[in-house]
Amino acid sequence: xxxxxxxxxxxxxxxxxxxxxxxxxxxxxxxxxxxxxxxxxxxxxxxxxxxxxxxxxxxxxxxxxxxxxxxxxxxxxxxxxxxxxxxxxxxxxxxxxxxxxxxxxxxxxxxxxxxxxxxxxxxxxxxxxxxxxxxxxxxxxxxxxxxxxxxxxxxxxxxxxxxxxxxxxxxxxxxxxxxxxxxxxxxxxxxxxxxxxxxxxxxxxxxxxxxxxxxx
Amino acid sequence: xxxxxxxxxxxxxxxxxxxxxxxxxxxxxxxxxxxxxxxxxxxxxxxxxxxxxxxxxxxxxxxxxxxxxxxxxxxxxxxxxxxxxxxxxxxxxxxxxxxxxxxxxxxxxxxxxxxxxxxxxxxxxxxxxxxxxxxxxxxxxxxxxxxxxxxxxxxxxxxxxxxxxxxxxxxxxxxxxxxxxxxxxxxxxxxxxxxxxxxxxxxxxxxxxxxxxxxx
Numbered sequence: 001x002x003x004x005x006x007x008x009x010x011x012x013x014x015x016x017x018x019x020x021x022x023x024x025x026x027x028x029x030x031x032x033x034x035x036x037x038x039x040x041x042x043x044x045x046x047x048x049x050x051x052x053x054x055x056x057x058x059x060x061x062x063x064x065x066x067x068x069x070x071x072x073x074x075x076x077x078x079x080x081x082x083x084x085x086x087x088x089x090x091x092x093x094x095x096x097x098x099x100x101x102x103x104x105x106x107x108x109x110x111x112x113x114x115x116x117x118x119x120x121x122x123x124x125x126x127x128x129x130x131x132x133x134x135x136x137x138x139x140x141x142x143x144x145x146x147x148x149x150x151x152x153x154x155x156x157x158x159x160x161x162x163x164x165x166x167x168x169x170x171x172x173x174x175x176x177x178x179x180x181x182x183x184x185x186x187x188x189x190x191x192x193x194x195x196x197x198x199x200x201x202x203x204x205x206x207x208x209x210x211x212x213x214x215x216x
Numbered sequence: 217x218x219x220x221x222x223x224x225x226x227x228x229x230x231x232x233x234x235x236x237x238x239x240x241x242x243x244x245x246x247x248x249x250x251x252x253x254x255x256x257x258x259x260x261x262x263x264x265x266x267x268x269x270x271x272x273x274x275x276x277x278x279x280x281x282x283x284x285x286x287x288x289x290x291x292x293x294x295x296x297x298x299x300x301x302x303x304x305x306x307x308x309x310x311x312x313x314x315x316x317x318x319x320x321x322x323x324x325x326x327x328x329x330x331x332x333x334x335x336x337x338x339x340x341x342x343x344x345x346x347x348x349x350x351x352x353x354x355x356x357x358x359x360x361x362x363x364x365x366x367x368x369x370x371x372x373x374x375x376x377x378x379x380x381x382x383x384x385x386x387x388x389x390x391x392x393x394x395x396x397x398x399x400x401x402x403x404x405x406x407x408x409x410x411x412x413x414x415x416x417x418x419x420x421x422x423x424x425x426x427x428x429x430x431x432x
Contacts, residue, residue, distance in 0.1 A: 085346070085348035085349070085372070086348065089312060089315075089316065089348050089371065090312075090316055092312060093312030093313055093315075093316050093318050093347075094318070096305060096308060096309030096312060096313070097313050097318050099305075099309075100305065100306055100309050102309055102310070102313050102318065102319070103318070103319055103322045106319045130302060131305045131309075132301035132304070133301070150370045151367075151370035151371055154366045154367035154369050154370030154371070155305065155308075155367055155370070
C-alpha cells in the first residue's frame with residue numbers, strides 16, 4: 001500500500017463508499033482483491049465513468065465480470081500462476097481435513113480437555129475414510145489441477161481428470177493421470193472430486209443434482 | 217467382535233472392571249487398542265496372573281510396556297505396516313491444517329454465516345504460511361517417516377531426516393531426502409518437524425526446551 005501511494009493517489013473502498021458519485025469520477029484504475037465485499041457488477045461500474053484498468057490480484061476470475069469490462073473497453077490484468085501452489089496445497093488440506101475429519105477431531109479433543117471424557121468413547125466415529133489409494137477426479141487440468149495431481153501421486157491416489165483437451169502423454173505419465181473426455185464416464189468412479197476450472201458460461205453448473213446422482 | 221466370540225470367551229474392559237481380582241484370573245490374552253483408557257502398567261498386569269499373550273492392534277507401541285511383558289515372559293504381537301499410509305496421510309493433514317489454519321478458517325466461515333461479517337475483514341490473518349517449497353524435518357525414517365517424505369515430494373518440499381542409520385541412496389533419491397546424523401544440525405533448518413520414531417528410552421525427550429530453542 002505504501003509503495004502504491006508513492007505513485008498513485010490511493011482511494012480505499014471505504015473512502016469511495018462515502019460518496020460514490022463524486023469520488024467515482026476521479027478513479028482511473030481499480031485493484032480488485034478476491035476478499036472484496038464488492039463485485040464488479042453493472043451497478044458498481046456505473047459509479048466509475050472514467051475507469052480504464054482493473055487489476056485482479058487473484059486467479060479465479062469470474063468471466064461475467066470480464067464480459068462487463070470488455071463491453072466498456074476497460075483493460076484488465078490478472079495474477080499469473082503464483083498462487084497455484086498455495087491453492088493446490090489448500091485443496092489437499094481440505095481433502096485430508098474432510099476425509100479424516102480434522103475439524104471434528106479438533107472439537108472432540110477440546111471437549112475431552114474440558115473433561116467431557118464420554119465423548120472420547122465415540123472417537124472411532126471420527127476416523128473418516130482413507131485418502132491413500134482412493135480415486136481422485138479433477139475437472140479442469142490446468143495449472144492448479146495439475147499441481148493437485150502432483151500431490152495426489154505422493155498419496156498413491158488413482159487420478160482421473162476431465163478437461164477440454166487431453167494433456168500430453170508425458171504430462172499424464174508424470175502424475176499418473178487418466179483422461180476422460182466425457183465427465184459422465186468419470187463421475188461414477190471417483191471418491192473425491194476437485195473442480196479446478198475457471199468459471200465461464202461453459203463450465204457454469206458443471207456439477208448439478210444429476211451429476212451428484214452419478215457419484216458413489 | 218462377533219468373529220472373536222466364535223472362538224473365544226470375550227471379556228470387555230467394562231466387564232473385567234466389575235471385579236478385577238476374580239475375572240482377571242481367567243484371562244489368557246489381552247487385545248490392546250490404542251484408544252484404550254487403560255495402559256499396561258505393573259498394577260494393571262497384577263490382576264492378570266495367567267496372561268500369556270497381548271495383541272497390540274496398533275503400531276506406536278510404548279517400549280516400557282513391552283519391557284514389562286518381557287519381564288513376565290508374556291508373548292506379544294503387533295500390527296504390521298497396515299496403518300502407515302493412514303498415519304502418513306493424517307500427518308500431512310495436520311501439517312496442512314496447521315500451516316493453512318483450516319480449523320480457524322472453518323470457525324471464521326461459521327461466524328460469517330452467522331452474519332458477524334466484521335470477522336471476515338480479518339480473513340487475511342488466517343492465510344497461514346506456505347507449505348509448498350518449505351523445509352520438512354523428519355525424526356525417524358521408518359515406514360511412516362518414509363511415507364510422509366513420499367507425500368512431501370508432491371508438495372516440492374525440501375525433506376531432511378534424522379535416523380539411527382542412513383537410508384540407502386536409492387531410497388533417499390526416490391523421495392529427495394537428505395540425511396543428518398546429528399539432529400542438532402537439522403533443527404535450525406526446518407519449517408515443520410515430524411516425529412515418527414517409536415517411544416524407547418533412547419528417543420524419550422528427543423525434543424525438549426533446548427531443541428525448540430534451536431528451531432526457526
